[in-house]
Amino acid sequence: MTTTSITHDLAATALAALERIGASVPTAGDGPTLHARSPLTGQNLLELPAASVADVDSAVRAAHRAFLTWRSVPAPVRGGLVKRLGQLLTDHKADLAELITIEAGKITSEALGEVQEMIDICDLAVGLSRQIGGRTMPSERPGHRLMETWHPLGVVGVISAFNFPAAVWSWNTAVALVCGDPVVWKPSEMTPLVSIASAALLDRAIADSDAPRDLHRLVLGARDVGEALVQHRHVALVSATGSERMGAQVGPLVAARNGRYLLELGGNNAAVVAPTADLDLAVRGIVFAAVGTAGQRCTTMRRLIVHEDIVDDVVARLATAYRGLPVGDPRAEGTLVGPLINAASRDRMRAALERAVDDGGTVVVGGETVEVPAAPGAVYVSPALVRMPHQSALVTEETFAPILYVMTYRTLDEAIEIHNGVPQGLSSSIFTRDQREAERFLSEAGSDCGIVNVNIGTSGAEIGGAFGGEKSTGGGRESGSDAWRAYMRRATNTVNYSDELPLAQGVNFA
Ligand code: UN1
Numbered sequence: 103m104t105t106t107s108i109t110h111d112l113a114a115t116a117l118a119a120l121e122r123i124g125a126s127v128p129t130a131g132d133g134p135t136l137h138a139r140s141p142l143t144g145q146n147l148l149e150l151p152a153a154s155v156a157d158v159d160s161a162v163r164a165a166h167r168a169f170l171t172w173r174s175v176p177a178p179v180r181g182g183l184v185k186r187l188g189q190l191l192t193d194h195k196a197d198l199a200e201l202i203t204i205e206a207g208k209i210t211s212e213a214l215g216e217v218q219e220m221i222d223i224c225d226l227a228v229g230l231s232r233q234i235g236g237r238t239m240p241s242e243r244p245g246h247r248l249m250e251t252w253h254p255l256g257v258v259g260v261i262s263a264f265n266f267p268a269a270v271w272s273w274n275t276a277v278a279l280v281c282g283d284p285v286v287w288k289p290s291e292m293t294p295l296v297s298i299a300s301a302a303l304l305d306r307a308i309a310d311s312d313a314p315r316d317l318h319r320l321v322l323g324a325r326d327v328g329e330a331l332v333q334h335r336h337v338a339l340v341s342a343t344g345s346e347r348m349g350a351q352v353g354p355l356v357a358a359r360n361g362r363y364l365l366e367l368g369g370n371n372a373a374v375v376a377p378t379a380d381l382d383l384a385v386r387g388i389v390f391a392a393v394g395t396a397g398q399r400c401t402t403m404r405r406l407i408v409h410e411d412i413v414d415d416v417v418a419r420l421a422t423a424y425r426g427l428p429v430g431d432p433r434a435e436g437t438l439v440g441p442l443i444n445a446a447s448r449d450r451m452r453a454a455l456e457r458a459v460d461d462g463g464t465v466v467v468g469g470e471t472v473e474v475p476a477a478p479g480a481v482y483v484s485p486a487l488v489r490m491p492h493q494s495a496l497v498t499e500e501t502f503a504p505i506l507y508v509m510t511y512r513t514l515d516e517a518i519e520i521h522n523g524v525p526q527g528l529s530s531s532i533f534t535r536d537q538r539e540a541e542r543f544l545s546e547a548g549s550d551c552g553i554v555n556v557n558i559g560t561s562g563a564e565i566g567g568a569f570g571g572e573k574s575t576g577g578g579r580e581s582g583s584d585a586w587r588a589y590m591r592r593a594t595n596t597v598n599y600s601d602e603l604p605l606a607q608g609v610n611f612a
Contacts, residue, residue, distance in 0.1 A: 109145040116140075116147060116204050116295055119197040125302030127295075136322060138295045141207040141441040142431065144479030150294050152323040158286070158330035159244055161319035165257045165284035166336045168314035173282040174252035175313070180280050181231025183317075186307040187276065188224030191217060198268060198299055205293045206267050207440040208434040212395055220272035220300075222565045223581060230586055234281060237461065245600025252590040254282025254364075256338030259331040261352070263344045264443055265398045265502075267293035268300045270366075273565065273581045274341045274589075275304065275318065281589040284317045285435040286337065288328045292443060297322065332356055339364060339508035339589060343400070345498070346526070346574045353576075364588050365576025366569070369528030371551070371560035372405035374517045376534035377412055383557065384533040385419045388506070391531075393427060393485040393561025396439050396446075397504025401529045401553070405497060407517045410510040417489065417508055421467045424487050429472045442481045442503060449501035451503035454496060455486060458507070461494035469505070498524040514539055522550045528571030529563070531555035552579070 103111075116138070120127055127148065134152040139145065139474050153161070172180070176292060191198065198220075199213035208216065213448040236250035258278040262270045267290060275285045289297035301320040308317055321327050331413040341364040342352045349367040373391070374379050374382055391403035408416050432440030442448050448471070455469045469486035485504035490497055497507045511517035530549040533556075534540050540556045542548050552571035553563060563569055568579035605611060 104203055105143050105479055108476060109140065109143045109147065109451060112142060112204050113147040116201055119200045120295065120299055120302075122197050123194050123299045123301050124306055127298060128470075131248065134323065135171075136291050136294060136324065138205065138343075139292065140204050141443050142204065142476045142480055144153055144481065147204075147295070150322060153321040153327050155326055155330040158321050158327055159334065161286050161321050162257055162259075162331070162336045164316035165286050165319050166168050168284045168316040169254065169256055169282075171314050172284060172317055175282070176279055177231045177234055177282065179230045180282060183307055183311040183313050184224050184227045184276050184279050186310050187304055188221050188228065190303045190307055191221050191224065191356070191544045194303060195221070198303075199294070201296045201299050202267060202338065202531035203432050206264055207432055207443065209437050209440050213539065214439050216266060216269045219269040219565055222267075223273050223276045226565055226582055227280045230281040234586055234590065236592065239293070241514065241596065242606060243604045245507060245598060245602065247595075247597040249595050249597070251593045251595060252603065253593060255589055255591050256283060257336050258285050259282045259334070259337040259340045260285055260287045261328055261331070261340065261342040261344065262287070262289050264290040264292040265395060265400070266343075266361075267296040267471060270343045270580070271297070271300060273569070277581075277586050277598045278589050279317065281586055283338070283589055284314075286319045286321060286331060288321050288331050291322075291324055294322050308416065329355070335359055338362060339476055341578070341580065342366070349574075349576050359526060362588070364424070364578035364580065366400070366571075366578050366580055367574060367576040368496075368526050369400045369402070369560075369571060369575060370405065370498065370500045370524045370526040371401055371403050371529040372407055372521050373403055373531040373533060373560060374511070374521060375406060375408040376514070376532065376536060376539050377409045378535040378539075379412075380535060380557070381412070381416065381419060383421055385416070387533065387557070388420065388557040389423050391561045392506040393439055393504045394561060395545070396442055397485060398443065399561050401563065402504070403560045404500065405493075405508060406506055406508045407511050407520050408508060409517075410512055412511050413508065414466065417466060420487055424467045424485055427485060429482050429484055430474055431477075436517075439485060441482060445481050445595070446481055447503050448481045450501055451483060451486070451505060454501040454503070454505055457496045458488050458490065458505075461496055463488050463490045463507070468547070493520055493523055500526060514542060518543070518548055525574040526571065527573035528575040529553035529555070529560035531558060531560050533557055
């Protein structure tokens with residue numbers, strides 16, 4: 103088959119999945135457009151209409167009008183909508199996963215896992231719909247009640263990235279909807295079809311639940327669309343997932359209008375491998391975290407800090423595992439590493455590997471282009487394992503490709519210092535059987551990340567926990583635990599049910 107005929111087949115497969123989902127694919131007109139594209143061939147699939155800045159304004163205004171109704175719908179009833187979304191996602195799990203594979207290049211198992219993550223967050227949000235609520239605190243005054251109430255916040259603007267083109271939207275949207283907030287979504291330009299499909303399922307759930315139609319609006323487009331969303335005064339919360347550079351631009355823009363933002367930005371995640379680690383388990387955990395999703399997760403393991411006594415053994419085991427990695431068509435049975443999203447990613451990976459060597463590093467294995475004859479325009483690479491003499495400036499940056507830098511340490515203090523010596527603070531792990539070491543890594547003086555694991559890798563977090571990180575990762579938390587609070591506003595209430603008017607702090611004003 104020629105590349106063009108493969109692309110043609112991919113487009114037909116995508117359109118068939120969209121049709122089963124019940125999504126209509128708009129045709130491009132005179133206005134701005136964008137292309138759906140597949141990293142499986144590197145070619146364009148379809149041309150789609152993009153939103154203009156004026157479209158963003160009308161989407162936000164429509165969502166805001168929906169808010170005025172939705173905020174007064176009881177939260178457990180709002181949960182009914184999310185329950186329906188979860189059912190539809192379950193029914194169309196394979197269809198949506200197929201689109202994720204076609205547009206983001208994920209292997210089938212990981213694409214299905216992404217949709218499972220969406221179903222899981224719907225379950226969590228439905229449960230939350232009966233739990234979001236405040237506390238009652240003792241008042242210092244007799245006959246008074248001091249309590250807090252949590253109210254819906256307003257329109258949430260969601261900006262998401264190509265690598266989790268549907269799940270990150272669902273973490274935000276399922277929680278926002280039960281919290282009483284409509285969503286306007288600006289997805290990555292690289293994954294428009296996944297977003298059209300996800301939005302269509304939510305539209306159907308909205309219709310089936312008799313909820314306001316404009317509770318969700320999708321705005322496809324480029325940077326101008328994102329900027330218009332970020333700056334709109336009716337967007338109460340901007341939840342943005344992407345690069346540190348993007349976050350550095352979004353934060354100040356929202357802050358300038360005193361809006362709220364929730365940022366989930368780059369990671370430069372590391373694992374410490376201690377002398378007592380179970381190395382069979384560690385190697386499996388490291389390989390999944392470092393090469394899963396072809397190194398394109400924000401939680402991808404990018405640094406390994408190994409005790410010097412075991413480093414040669416660990417590197418040898420990893421090199422063996424890396425040499426056996428099946429790289430290729432993500433739809434093929436057995437493939438573990440699919441394509442990079444585009445040629446720019448490969449160029450950045452190459453440049454990073456060249457800099458690593460300039461910094462005294464050695465590429466142990468990988469880093470090569472893998473030719474897939476049927477798809478010359480696709481970008482396949484073998485994941486790279488690189489030994490570094492120290493943590494150079496390069497290693498402190500996130501390169502969104504499968505490169506794992508290996509460094510050594512002698513004492514745990516030194517390992518923690520190397521670990522924390524980067525700007526990002528998303529995910530981390532330690533492989534050890536020494537409880538004292540594990541506890542130190544988990545303590546306030548250990549890892550400075552938002553996610554700190556023991557004896558598992560850095561990626562593949564469950565939705566039950568709060569997801570996000572510190573420092574240049576942005577500080578936001580999405581998904582489980584009490585992350586819902588970011589999507590609501592808190593009112594503190596003092597209710598006087600006495601006949602007196604005592605003032606707090608004993609103030610006398612008579
Ligand atoms: C991301 O890469 O933006 O923990 C999200 C994980 C997934 C989510 C990753 N549950 O790897």
